[in-house]
Amino acid sequence: LEKNTQGQHDNFVSLAKWRILNRLHDRNETLYYRVLIDNIKNFAPIIYTPTVGLVCQNYSGLFRRPRGMYFSAKDKGEMMSMIYNWPAQEVDMIVLTDGSRILGLGDLGVQGIGIPIGKLDMYVAAAGINPQRILPVMLDVGTNNQKLLEDRLYLGLRQPRLEGEEYLSIVDEVMEAVHARWPKAIVQFEDFQMKWAFETLERYRRRFCMFNDDIQGTAGVALAGLLGTVRAQGRPLTDFANQKIVVVGAGSAGLGVLKMALQAVSRMAGPDADPHFFLLDKNGLITTERKDIDPAAAPFAKSQGEIEGLGLSEGACLIEVVKKVKPHVLLGLSGVGGVFNEEVLKAMRDSDSTKPAIFAMSNPTTNAECTAVEAFNHAGEDIVFASGSPFADVNLGNGKIGHVNQANNMYLFPGIGLGALLSGAHIITDGMLQAAAECLASYITDDEIQRGVLYPSIDSIRDITAEVGAAVLRTAVVEEVAEGRGDVGYRELSQMSKEEILQYVKDNMWYPVYSPLVHEK
Ligand SMILES: NC(=O)C1=CN([C@@H]2O[C@H](COP(=O)(O)OP(=O)(O)OC[C@H]3O[C@@H](n4cnc5c(N)ncnc54)[C@H](O)[C@@H]3O)[C@@H](O)[C@H]2O)C=CC1
Numbered sequence: 207l208e209k210n211t212q213g214q215h216d217n218f219v220s221l222a223k224w225r226i227l228n229r230l231h232d233r234n235e236t237l238y239y240r241v242l243i244d245n246i247k248n249f250a251p252i253i254y255t256p257t258v259g260l261v262c263q264n265y266s267g268l269f270r271r272p273r274g275m276y277f278s279a280k281d282k283g284e285m286m287s288m289i290y291n292w293p294a295q296e297v298d299m300i301v302l303t304d305g306s307r308i309l310g311l312g313d314l315g316v317q318g319i320g321i322p323i324g325k326l327d328m329y330v331a332a333a334g335i336n337p338q339r340i341l342p343v344m345l346d347v348g349t350n351n352q353k354l355l356e357d358r359l360y361l362g363l364r365q366p367r368l369e370g371e372e373y374l375s376i377v378d379e380v381m382e383a384v385h386a387r388w389p390k391a392i393v394q395f396e397d398f399q400m401k402w403a404f405e406t407l408e409r410y411r412r413r414f415c416m417f418n419d420d421i422q423g424t425a426g427v428a429l430a431g432l433l434g435t436v437r438a439q440g441r442p443l444t445d446f447a448n449q450k451i452v453v454v455g456a457g458s459a460g461l462g463v464l465k466m467a468l469q470a471v472s473r474m475a476g477p478d479a480d481p482h483f484f485l486l487d488k489n490g491l492i493t494t495e496r497k498d499i500d501p502a503a504a505p506f507a508k509s510q511g512e513i514e515g516l517g518l519s520e521g522a523c524l525i526e527v528v529k530k531v532k533p534h535v536l537l538g539l540s541g542v543g544g545v546f547n548e549e550v551l552k553a554m555r556d557s558d559s560t561k562p563a564i565f566a567m568s569n570p571t572t573n574a575e576c577t578a579v580e581a582f583n584h585a586g587e588d589i590v591f592a593s594g595s596p597f598a599d600v601n602l603g604n605g606k607i608g609h610v611n612q613a614n615n616m617y618l619f620p621g622i623g624l625g626a627l628l629s630g631a632h633i634i635t636d637g638m639l640q641a642a643a644e645c646l647a648s649y650i651t652d653d654e655i656q657r658g659v660l661y662p663s664i665d666s667i668r669d670i671t672a673e674v675g676a677a678v679l680r681t682a683v684v685e686e687v688a689e690g691r692g693d694v695g696y697r698e699l700s701q702m703s704k705e706e707i708l709q710y711v712k713d714n715m716w717y718p719v720y721s722p723l724v725h726e727k
């Protein structure tokens with residue numbers, strides 16, 4: 207590969223690697239997953255962000271053979287029989303998308319199937335979900351991407367997206383069919399545009415064992431990182447309630463993060479606590495003056511009284527907010543590359559924190575709010591930095607290294623899914639999600655925190671996932687939503703010690719080894 211791709215653009219090389227891995231998957235699934243697990247640090251950026259974004263953008267051209275199931279608006283009324291036609295007897299994990307907001311790349315229609323495929327490959331690699339029991343699902347309700355509608359290779363329905371009740375009736379039908387055949391399967395909603403992300407989560411979370419990864423998985427990962435930044439400042443965790451956090455992007459991810467952060471502050475400082483969160487969207491700072499404010503953003507809108515003293519008002523732009531607030535944390539989930547420009551990053555030098563934190567969480571790499579080099583160059587060497595897609599560590603000279611963290615929901619969704627699955631819970635509660643976030647936060651030692659490390663290396667993703675899965679499972683038992691699975695019911699689970707739960711989780715993780723052709727006596 208190296209010889210054949212010499213002098214080529216990075217994207218070309220990454221896509222070539224993706225093709226090779228994809229062909230290996232088709233020839234020898236066991237070997238594919240073994241290669242992935244043994245080289246996760248090298249290959250996660252190929253099967254997952256950032257390359258998966260490029261794959262989705264070019265999916266119709268790259269397509270050779272199908273993976274997963276497609277439910278089109280034209281299949282209405284037939285979805286139950288389609289589900290019963292899926293060849294696997296058992297399905298444990300489903301990742302489902304409608305392709306309407308793929309990473310920060312917008313509406314990619316059915317080409318978004320690359321995301322469920324990539325996420326489920328992470329499930330196999332990180333959580334040891336049996337690859338025979340995973341199911342990527344695409345809901346093809348049309349696309350509003352004009353370029354795709356005109357592309358003769360486009361594989362999906364050539365019609366504008368369904369809206370309203372028509373749309374919901376398709377999702378309802380798929381969810382009910384899945385539940386009828388595999389009542390214990392976990393369904394992960396992924397990369398839905400904001401309005402449907404929130405609405406489907408509310409609609410299904412009390413009826414099915416499902417979660418929305420962009421809202422809930424991301425929130426847990428961000429919270430773990432935010433608690434890490436408090437520790438990095440040498441402060442007690444309860445000081446989290448006093449942190450000034452500027453969140454750029456008021457979409458499913460940004461709002462999910464703030465909601466979970468608010469819950470954490472309430473636990474630490476009581477329900478009347480008044481956290482210092484500032485929320486911006488494409489129209490600037492969100493305040494109570496905002497016209498047609500989204501109900502999900504309303505709880506985080508600043509009142510005039512709260513910001514007057516700072517000299518801020520409705521719609522204030524990012525640079526103004528950073529200069530006046532002097533935040534401890536600047537967190538981007540806007541999907542817009544480069545919005546943390548030189549001026550904004552330089553303003554972070556005046557942060558009130560001894561270790562200002564910059565989280566450029568948007569994916570893929572080109573959509574990151576800033577690069578790692580930009581962050582360390584402009585905001586200074588004392589920052590802690592995290593990005594949604596991987597960047598190399600930054601050489602700061604004098605033998606010093608600027609550590610780059612990857613703040614990505616991949617640290618939590620595999621453990622949330624695995625823990626929920628083994629618990630046999632019929633729903634995924636806030637408590638289970640909180641346990642996942644706390645588990646990740648506590649994984650890092652003080653020594654690592656001092657070096658700017660907020661998240662463990664992806665090399666240990668299987669171990670992290672086992673711990674997170676165990677934490678989720680334990681909480682499901684404590685909250686009495688666990689119903690068990692197979693021979694291991696609620697009673698057996700509730701009698702296990704903490705160590706036994708962890709062992710139980712590990713014992714249930716699939717690992718790629720060839721199964722013998724002849725049964726050994
Ligand atoms: N690192 C991670 O684990 C995750 C990263 N993400 C990334 O977050 C990004 C956003 O995802 P969603 O919230 O689901 O999208 P969304 O479309 O629901 O929300 C985007 C938000 O950003 C705002 N925005 C757009 N341009 C802006 C600008 N110039 N300045 C400030 N705000 C601006 C929009 O007004 C909107 O509120 C995507 O790039 C996605 O890849 C999402 C989930 C997890």
Ligand SMILES: CC(=O)C(=O)O
Nearest residue numbers: 309397420569614615
């Ligand atoms: C990581 C992820 O889920 C996203 O960027 O949407």
Ligand SMILES: [Mg+2]
Nearest residue numbers: 309396397420
């Ligand atoms: Mg996502």
